[in-house]
Amino acid sequence: MYSWETCQPVGSFLPQPEWTAWDQTVEYCALAYQRYIVISTLRPQYRYLGDVAISHATGAVWQRRQLFVATPTTIECVFVDAGVAPIDIETRKRKEEMKLREAQARALAGHGELALINVDGPQTAKEEKITLRPPMLQVLFLVVNGSEENLELCLMMLVVILLDLWNIKLCNVVVRLASFQHAPSVPHFLSLPKKFKVGGDDMEERKVNEIAVGGGGVSVAVTRFPTEQKRPVGPVIVVGVRDGVLWLIDRYMTVHALSLSHPGIRCRCLAAYGDAVSAVKWAIRLAREHHDDLAQFLLGMGYANEALHLPGISKRLEFDLAMKSNDLKRALQCLLKMSNSRDMGQDNPGLDKNDILNLTAKKENLVEAVQGIVKFAKEFLDLIDAADATAQVDIAREALKRLATAGSVKGALLGHELRGLALRLANHGELTRLSGLGTNLISLGLGREAAFAAALLGDNAHMEKAWQDTGMLAEAVLHAHV
Numbered sequence: 429m430y431s432w433e434t435c436q437p438v439g440s441f442l443p444q445p446e447w448t449a450w451d452q453t454v455e456y457c458a459l460a461y462q463r464y465i466v467i468s469t470l471r472p473q474y475r476y477l478g479d480v481a482i483s484h485a486t487g488a489v490w491q492r493r494q495l496f497v498a499t500p501t502t503i504e505c506v507f508v509d510a511g512v513a514p515i516d517i518e519t520r521k522r523k524e525e526m527k528l529r530e531a532q533a534r535a536l537a538g539h540g541e542l543a544l545i546n547v548d549g550p551q552t553a554k555e556e557k558i559t560l561r562p563p564m565l566q567v568l569f570l571v572v573n574g575s576e577e578n579l580e581l582c583l584m585m586l587v588v589i590l591l592d593l594w595n596i597k598l599c600n601v602v603v604r605l606a607s608f609q610h611a612p613s614v615p616h617f618l619s620l621p622k623k624f625k626v627g628g629d630d631m632e633e634r635k636v637n638e639i640a641v642g643g644g645g646v647s648v649a650v651t652r653f654p655t656e657q658k659r660p661v662g663p664v665i666v667v668g669v670r671d672g673v674l675w676l677i678d679r680y681m682t683v684h685a686l687s688l689s690h691p692g693i694r695c696r697c698l699a700a701y702g703d704a705v706s707a708v709k710w711a712i713r714l715a716r717e718h719h720d721d722l723a724q725f726l727l728g729m730g731y732a733n734e735a736l737h738l739p740g741i742s743k744r745l746e747f748d749l750a751m752k753s754n755d756l757k758r759a760l761q762c763l764l765k766m767s768n769s770r771d772m773g774q775d776n777p778g779l780d781k782n783d784i785l786n787l788t789a790k791k792e793n794l795v796e797a798v799q800g801i802v803k804f805a806k807e808f809l810d811l812i813d814a815a816d817a818t819a820q821v822d823i824a825r826e827a828l829k830r831l832a833t834a835g836s837v838k839g840a841l842l843g844h845e846l847r848g849l850a851l852r853l854a855n856h857g858e859l860t861r862l863s864g865l866g867t868n869l870i871s872l873g874l875g876r877e878a879a880f881a882a883a884l885l886g887d888n889a890h891m892e893k894a895w896q897d898t899g900m901l902a903e904a905v906l907h908a909h910v
Contacts, residue, residue: 429474439474442466451490456508458495460485465497469510480506489666493700493729496605496666496674503605503659503666503676503686505693507700509729605657605674605686605693650715654690669697692718699726704734716740723749747807756815756823763807767800768793769830801834805845812852821856828852832861836868846877854884866890875900 429438445459445466459466464479465488482504488497495506660678667675672694673685688697691714698707704726711722719740726735732752735741741749743762750759764770772794801808808831815824828849834840835849846869853862866881875898882890888907895904 438470439468439476446485447487449488449490449495451492456490456493456495456510458488458490460488465495465506467495467506467508475510475513477508477510482506486663487666489668491669491697491700492702494669494697496669498664498666498676500663501659503664503674505605505674507696507725507729509700511728512730605654605688648713648715649691651690651692652718652721653692654687657686660684692722695722696725699729699731699734704729704731707731708734708737711738711740720745727752751810751814754814754818756811756818756820759811759814760823760826763804763811763827764830767797767804767808767830769797769801772797772801772830772833797830798834798837798840801830802837802840805831805834805841809845809848809852816852816855824852825856825858828856828858829861832858832865835865836872843874843877846874847880850877850881850884853881859885866894870894870897873898875903879903 429442430436431438442459443461445461447460449458449460450456455469455471457468457470459468463481463483465482465485466479467477469475469477482497482499485497485499488495493508495508497504497506660676660682662679664676664678664684667677669675669688672688674688676684676686678684688694691710695707695710695714698704698710707726711719714722716739719738720742723735723738723741723745726732726738727749732749733755736746736749736753736755736758743766747759747762747766750756750762808827811827812824812831815821815827831849832853835846841849850862850865853859853865862881862885866878866885869875869878869881870893875894878894878898879891879900882888882894892904892907895901895907
């Protein structure tokens with residue numbers, strides 16, 4: 429491929445595609461081959477994003493970050509996002525520098541050297557932290573019965589497994605909208621024989637509907653995606669999306685419309701279009717068990733803040749989204765809920781060794797909290813570091829005192845976690861907790877970690893005592909000699 433702007437080659441040599449489709453901004457390109465479609469991004473430089481196993485595609489049309497594909501038997505939709513690469517950040521900085529130089533040149537031409545005098549003194553530009561977001565691959569096929577489609581599904585599952593093993597993440601979500609090879613898919617439980625009520629005369633038939641009624645009388649879709657619609661027979665041309673439907677034209681110049689009103693599709697289309705706020709509003713029409721999946725999609729599209737407003741996301745995913753959105757107060761509340769440690773550390777500095785060895789019924793909830801903190805120790809450390817980086821001291825201390833409580837239990841935290849805990853206690857000036865942690869570590873036989881805590885306190889005598897009492901005599905003698 430060559431660029432019209434520079435007349436220079438773009439990317440490397442590629443196999444000759446059967447057809448190509450470009451979006452309106454000339455940012456994304458789809459290259460169709462017999463067994464798959466390659467999706468690439470072209471700005472600021474050519475980058476291969478991935479390929480989707482849609483075979484024998486006859487045509488496609490882009491609608492923002494949505495690619496609607498027609499095949500001889502199906503109509504499918506691919507959601508695409510390129511993520512944020514280092515080259516994107518460099519290009520943005522370069523453009524800002526060019527704009528600044530152009531503004532200075534215009535000021536110099538209009539007002540002379542006086543325009544370059546800075547009265548207020550030098551000011552450092554505030555750099556906005558941009559998080560890298562790799563592309564992500566999520567592939568879903570609503571497959572009809574047929575050997576060819578089953579083979580494609582198996583191959584696609586193999587590709588996903590290999591990409592996961594190689595730690596390669598791309599973003600394409602493929603949804604089959606329509607087909608005519610078979611009638612629209614019907615769940616197997618709808619075709620089960622009617623069941624008679626035991627001990628009664630009335631016959632009870634099990635009804636399973638796609639739409640349920642949620643709170644406030646709102647219709648809620650219980651399925652993740654809609655069932656396949658009837659595809660027009662013969663070759664079709666995909667025209668585009670308007671008024672919430674996908675328009676097609678068949679060989680008789682007859683216009684057909686495929687509905688995109690299912691909340692699972694509508695939310696994704698709105699997010700791909702750039703209206704994540706409306707996507708979240710539409711999510712109330714989608715069953716809550718599918719909100720985690722929708723939140724992962726919004727995160728892949730770059731809408732972590734908006735994904736936090738989905739009402740049905742799990743606490744684990746809510747914590748991850750809050751950390752990415754820098755909403756550390758909400759992340760702390762999620763972490764306290766997951767670890768069951770909300771009531772710990774209010775008045776007491778934590779458990780000591782005697783509390784652990786002499787358990788009573790009153791301490792059971794504390795033991796549960798300790799077990800929860802140990803389970804999420806890494807998340808506590810990450811939250812403390814994020815709070816320190818943004819000067820949110822209160823949040824860091826709330827997490828720190830709970831982690832210090834778990835550190836007093838033998839075998840609860842690993843060695844590197846105990847050393848990290850001691851270092852963070854010292855950074856926050858929690859010398860009393862640090863001293864108590866060191867004393868407990870000696871009684872628990874963890875001489876290396878206890879000596880590290882004593883070193884942070886600057887207490888040489890306590891360091892030697894930690895080594896002596898835990899049998900590390902060589903270290904104690906060497907330290908005393910030095």
